[in-house]
Amino acid sequence: MAVTMNDVARAAGVSLKTVSNVLNDYEYIRESTRQRVQAAIAELGYEANLTARSLRSGKTKMIGLVLSDLSSPYYAELASRLMSVAAESGYRVLVEQSNADPAVELAALRGPFRQLTDGLLFTPLSMDVEEVESHRGAKPLVLLGEHILDPRLDVVTMQNEVAAAAVTSHLLESGRRRVAVVGAGIDDTTGSPGLRMNGYRAALADAGVPFDPDLVVPGDWRRDGGADAVAALLERGTQFDAVFGLNDVLALGAMHELLVRGVKVPGDVAVVGFDDIDEASFSSPSLTTVSPGMDEIVRRSLALLLDRIEGREKTAGGVHVESDFALKIRESAP
Amino acid sequence: MAVTMNDVARAAGVSLKTVSNVLNDYEYIRESTRQRVQAAIAELGYEANLTARSLRSGKTKMIGLVLSDLSSPYYAELASRLMSVAAESGYRVLVEQSNADPAVELAALRGPFRQLTDGLLFTPLSMDVEEVESHRGAKPLVLLGEHILDPRLDVVTMQNEVAAAAVTSHLLESGRRRVAVVGAGIDDTTGSPGLRMNGYRAALADAGVPFDPDLVVPGDWRRDGGADAVAALLERGTQFDAVFGLNDVLALGAMHELLVRGVKVPGDVAVVGFDDIDEASFSSPSLTTVSPGMDEIVRRSLALLLDRIEGREKTAGGVHVESDFALKIRESAP
DNA sequence: CTGAAAGCGCTTACAG
DNA sequence: CTGAAAGCGCTTACAG
Numbered sequence: 248m249a250v251t252m253n254d255v256a257r258a259a260g261v262s263l264k265t266v267s268n269v270l271n272d273y274e275y276i277r278e279s280t281r282q283r284v285q286a287a288i289a290e291l292g293y294e295a296n297l298t299a300r301s302l303r304s305g306k307t308k309m310i311g312l313v314l315s316d317l318s319s320p321y322y323a324e325l326a327s328r329l330m331s332v333a334a335e336s337g338y339r340v341l342v343e344q345s346n347a348d349p350a351v352e353l354a355a356l357r358g359p360f361r362q363l364t365d366g367l368l369f370t371p372l373s374m375d376v377e378e379v380e381s382h383r384g385a386k387p388l389v390l391l392g393e394h395i396l397d398p399r400l401d402v403v404t405m406q407n408e409v410a411a412a413a414v415t416s417h418l419l420e421s422g423r424r425r426v427a428v429v430g431a432g433i434d435d436t437t438g439s440p441g442l443r444m445n446g447y448r449a450a451l452a453d454a455g456v457p458f459d460p461d462l463v464v465p466g467d468w469r470r471d472g473g474a475d476a477v478a479a480l481l482e483r484g485t486q487f488d489a490v491f492g493l494n495d496v497l498a499l500g501a502m503h504e505l506l507v508r509g510v511k512v513p514g515d516v517a518v519v520g521f522d523d524i525d526e527a528s529f530s531s532p533s534l535t536t537v538s539p540g541m542d543e544i545v546r547r548s549l550a551l552l553l554d555r556i557e558g559r560e561k562t563a564g565g566v567h568v569e570s571d572f573a574l575k576i577r578e579s580a581p
Numbered sequence: 582m583a584v585t586m587n588d589v590a591r592a593a594g595v596s597l598k599t600v601s602n603v604l605n606d607y608e609y610i611r612e613s614t615r616q617r618v619q620a621a622i623a624e625l626g627y628e629a630n631l632t633a634r635s636l637r638s639g640k641t642k643m644i645g646l647v648l649s650d651l652s653s654p655y656y657a658e659l660a661s662r663l664m665s666v667a668a669e670s671g672y673r674v675l676v677e678q679s680n681a682d683p684a685v686e687l688a689a690l691r692g693p694f695r696q697l698t699d700g701l702l703f704t705p706l707s708m709d710v711e712e713v714e715s716h717r718g719a720k721p722l723v724l725l726g727e728h729i730l731d732p733r734l735d736v737v738t739m740q741n742e743v744a745a746a747a748v749t750s751h752l753l754e755s756g757r758r759r760v761a762v763v764g765a766g767i768d769d770t771t772g773s774p775g776l777r778m779n780g781y782r783a784a785l786a787d788a789g790v791p792f793d794p795d796l797v798v799p800g801d802w803r804r805d806g807g808a809d810a811v812a813a814l815l816e817r818g819t820q821f822d823a824v825f826g827l828n829d830v831l832a833l834g835a836m837h838e839l840l841v842r843g844v845k846v847p848g849d850v851a852v853v854g855f856d857d858i859d860e861a862s863f864s865s866p867s868l869t870t871v872s873p874g875m876d877e878i879v880r881r882s883l884a885l886l887l888d889r890i891e892g893r894e895k896t897a898g899g900v901h902v903e904s905d906f907a908l909k910i911r912e913s914a915p
Numbered sequence: 916c917t918g919a920a921a922g923c924g925c926t927t928a929c930a931g
Numbered sequence: 932c933t934g935a936a937a938g939c940g941c942t943t944a945c946a947g
Contacts, residue, residue, distance in 0.1 A: 251940055262918045267942060275916050297693055298636045299940035302923050307632070316661060318859070323657035327650060330678055339697075341675060344664055359631055363673075470863040503863040525652070529804040529837040531865050585924055596934045601926060609932050633924035636939050 250293045259287035270295060309339045310552060311364035313355045315347045315372055319468070320496065320524040321541075328545045329368070336553055338365075347372040356382045366556045368548055372438065376400070387555035389548050393438055400565040401555070403548035405539035407439055410572040411446025412453070414519050414537050415491060418580060419454040423489035423517055426451075427462045429476040429501055430493030443493045443521060461485050466497060473500025481508060488516055489580065495520035495527050495536055502530070502579060517580035532578030540570035584627045593621035604629060643673045644886060645698035647689045649681045649706050653802070654830065654858040655875075662879045663702070670887055672699075681706040690716045700886045706772065710734070721889035723882050727772055734899040735889065737882035739873035741773055744906040745780025746787070748853050748871050749825060752914060753788040757823035757851055760785075761796045763810040763835055764827030777827045777855060795819050800831060807834025815842060822850055823914065829854035829861050829870055836864065836913060851914035866912030874904030 252266045259266065261284060268276050269284040287293075301307045312329060314322045330340045343360050345351040352374050354360065361367065366387035371379050376397045379390065389401045396402075418426050428447050431440035444463075451458050464479060466472035473492050477500075480487060490505070492498025498520030505512050512518050512532055520527060523538035547568045554560035586600045593600070595618060602610050603618040621627075635641045646663060648656045664674045677694050679685040686708050688694065695701065700721035705713050710731045713724065717734070724736045752760050762781050765774035778797075785792050798813060800806035807826050811834075814821060824839070826832025832854030839846050846852050846866055854861060857872035881902045888894035 249940095253940080263941085264919080264943090265917055268917080271942085273916095277916060280916080294693065294696070296636075296940050297696055298632055298641070299923090300942075301632045302630075302636050302925085303940080303942045305923080317651075317664065318654075318658045318661035320652075320654065320657070323654070324652045326676075327652035327678065330651065330676065339675065341673065342660075342664065344661065359628065362628070362631055470859060474863070499860075500863055503865055503867075506865040525804060526833075526860060529808070529834055531837055531840040533837075583924095587924080597925085598927090598935080599933055602933080605926085607932095611932065614932080630924050633939090634926075636941085637924080637926045639939080 249296070250291045251296070252293070254291055255284065255287045255293050258291060259284045306365050306556075307363055308337060309341050309364045310549075310556075311341050311343060311355065311360055311367040311369075313343045313345055313352065313360075313367060313369045315345055315370065317342055317344055320526060321494065321522045324524060325541060325545060328542065329549060332545055332549055336549075338553070345370075345372065349373040353378075353382060356388075357384060361386060366552045368552060375437075387552055389552045389555070391544070391548055393442070396567070398564045401551055401567075402565060403544055403551065403568040403570070405544060405570050406572050407442035408446040408449065410537045410539060410574075411443035411491075411493075411521065412450040413446075413572075413574055414521065414535070415447045415450035416453065417535070417574060417576065418489045418491070418517055418519060419450060419456060421517065421580065424456060425459075425462065425487040426456075426489040426491055427464060427476075427480055427485070427487040428491045428493065429464050429473055430466050430468055430497045431463065432465045433460050433463050440493055447491060462487060468494050468497055470496050470500035470503070473497035473502075474504040475500075477501045477504040478508075481510075490516060490518045492518065492520045495522040495524045495534060498534055498536065498579075499526065499530055502532075502534070513578065513580055519580045523575050527575070527577070530579075535577045535580035536575050538573045538575050540572055543570040583630070584625045585630070586627070588625055589618065589621045589627050592625060593618045640699050640890075641697055642671060643675050643698045644883075644890075645675050645677060645689065645694055645701045645703075647677045647679055647686065647694075647701060647703045649679055649704065651676055651678055654860060655828065655856045658858060659875060659879060662876065663883060666879055666883055670883075672887070679704075679706065683707040687712075687716060690722075691718060695720060700890045702882055702886060709771070721886055723886045723889070725878070725882055727776070730901070732898045735885055735901075736899060737878055737885065737902040737904070739878060739904050740906050741776035742780040742783065744871040744873060744908075745777035745825075745827075745855065746784040747780075747906075747908055748855065748869070749781045749784035750787065751869070751908060751910065752823045752825065752851055752853060753784060753790060755851065755914065758790060759793070759796065759821040760790075760823040760825055761798060761811075761814055761819070761821040762825045762827065763798050763807055764800050764802055764831045765797065766799045767794050767797050774827055781825060796821060802828050802831055804830050804834035804837070807831035807836075808838040809834075811835040811838040812842075815844075824850060824852045826852065826854045829856040829858045829868060832868055832870065832913075833860065833864055836866075836868070847912065847914055853914045857909050861909070861911070864913075869911045869914035870909050872907045872909050874906055877904040 256263050256266045333340050343355045370391045431444045435441035435444050464476040466476040490501045492501050502518045520534050520536040523536045527534040527536050590597050590600045667674050677689045704725045765778045769775035769778050798810040800810040824835045826835050836852045854868050854870040857870045861868040861870050
């Protein structure tokens with residue numbers, strides 16, 4: 248059997264409550280008592296039972312992170328940083344992969360996953376605002392990564408539209424006129440794909456370049472999605488002098504396919520992405536992309552969530568946070 | 582307040598125990614009773630309180646995964662697959678990043694992290710066999726990724742030495758003679774770096790090529806580690822016609838630095854890695870590497886751990902599992 | 916400043 | 932097949 252608080256209390260000659268007071272840094276304890284208790288703890292090698300503490304207190308000291316796929320570099324980097332930062336405040340992170348499946352997203356919001364965590368950082372991919380709102384439950388919930396301007400929900404987002412417009416404008420200013428966009432359909436207007444598409448269209452309009460639906464190629468946000476999209480463009484003979492991958496892995500997959508087929512990057516076709524994952528600096532050529540301010544997103548979303556959990560943030564409506572972005576100009580689109 | 586088993590029992594007109602029996606699929610329950618209970622559960626929207634269940638049963642249905650850094654692609658892919666496979670058996674995965682810090686590794690083995698999990702998948706990076714053995718505790722523990730032939734410990738490993746020898750031999754057979762190795766020191770003989778170094782030396786010996794300490798460059802197992810190592814080699818004027826990055830990100834970082842400095846890959850210098858992360862297929866040039874059988878590692882390590890947790894595997898000594906590997910020959914070293 | 920008691924919501928022997 | 936009781940190890944009012 249493990250050592251319990253009772254054993255400590257007995258060894259120190261005090262009551263359970265006093266041991267609890269020492270463990271929880273209660274202010275008014277006689278110094279001699281505290282030392283006696285701490286000596287007993289050290290001697291017995293006592294460690295608090297977190298499960299019992301959770302059952303009684305209703306807090307797990309864990310936060311949930313719901314994302315589509317942890318093997319995607321952007322999310323892997325996000326999860327890694329979040330874990331490090333959360334640990335500084337004594338919280339662990341429990342990750343749930345939704346694969347953008349509505350049933351899994353719903354379960355993460357309502358089911359056992361929610362029970363195990365004191366609050367959620369949630370990237371909604373298949374649920375819309377109303378669904379999220381109606382199932383959000385009582386515990387704190389901070390949405391991540393989409394620009395949902397709903398006054399009822401806490402949201403931390405990146406500047407999808409403005410940043411996508413900026414990177415598109417960069418291409419146009421460097422003289423490109425036929426910018427293929429990979430990773431969304433023509434009809435997408437919401438979520439990260441849609442918002443980045445909006446930015447793309449806005450930049451075209453700004454420059455007086457007509458929008459051409461032939462240049463829009465849907466695709467899964469993975470390397471092979473980018474490669475397949477470029478293959479399709481080339482095979483159907485669509486002319487283009489630049490590719491905007493709506494995230495970095497799409498762009499890197501696209502770039503790979505171009506190079507394999509002997510298309511020069513950036514000589515023949517410039518390539519840009521979105522995310523600034525670590526790999527973007529080390530690909531050949533290195534990738535021009537948007538840094539969406541991940542560090543800021545991690546820190547501020549966690550701060551907001553912990554403020555909600557610990558009752559410091561009491562705003563009735565949703566709090567909205569938007570991170571700064573930066574254009575990273577590298578070899579693939581100078 | 583949440584709905585409890587007591588509420589269900591009252592609504593169904595049965596005792597607590599009967600509700601528990603229904604929830605835990607106890608065999609001998611009258612069909613009519615079961616239906617009454619299930620109707621009450623559905624009507625009240627009852628969900629079991631996992632914390633209470635854990636406190637009483639001593640099981641959390643979580644397994645721990647201890648690795649150095651979740652943002653590293655190899656570990657991100659491993660964690661992602663493990664979560665998916667574990668979910669099939671009703672287990673969640675709690676990840677702990679050690680950053681190869683001995684204090685964190687020790688804490689993961691003995692502290693609260695251990696308490697929260699029913700068993701551990703542990704990649705020891707700074708602890709040696711004896712330390713692990715002496716702190717392993719009572720709960721199941723399966724070591725990952727190193728070839729520690731200790732009869733007391735469960736280990737699932739890849740064929741570090743043989744695979745490293747194979748990929749080195751591939752370079753030698755293609756005519757390379759000056760193979761730089763990046764990511765280990767001359768004195769490393771244990772852990773993944775040491776074992777892969779052993780394989781490298783064995784392949785050289787096999788081919789009658791002398792070992793040259795000047796070709797060995799230590800470096801952090803990250804992209805910038807590989808880039809820095811190649812920069813150092815070039816700047817001190819060491820001649821080499823191939824680079825073996827001891828893992829893929831090292832190799833990709835090295836390749837990037839070579840290309841930036843105008844060294845042709847594979848024309849002037851061939852590059853190989855180890856891990857076969859997703860990116861290895863999509864870099865330019867694509868990366869020749871070793872696929873260490875991650876899928877097999879994930880499935881078999883989880884199976885072994887769950888067999889220990891659930892009492893199906895009772896072997897007193899350690900069980901040893903070794904995954905198959907495959908050489909993936911791509912453009913960087915044809 | 917410290918203590919005695921209750922109770923968080925389950926599962927687990929023990930009975931019958 | 933089902934029930935009444937105990938108890939997992941804590942925290943939390945409530946007293947004094």
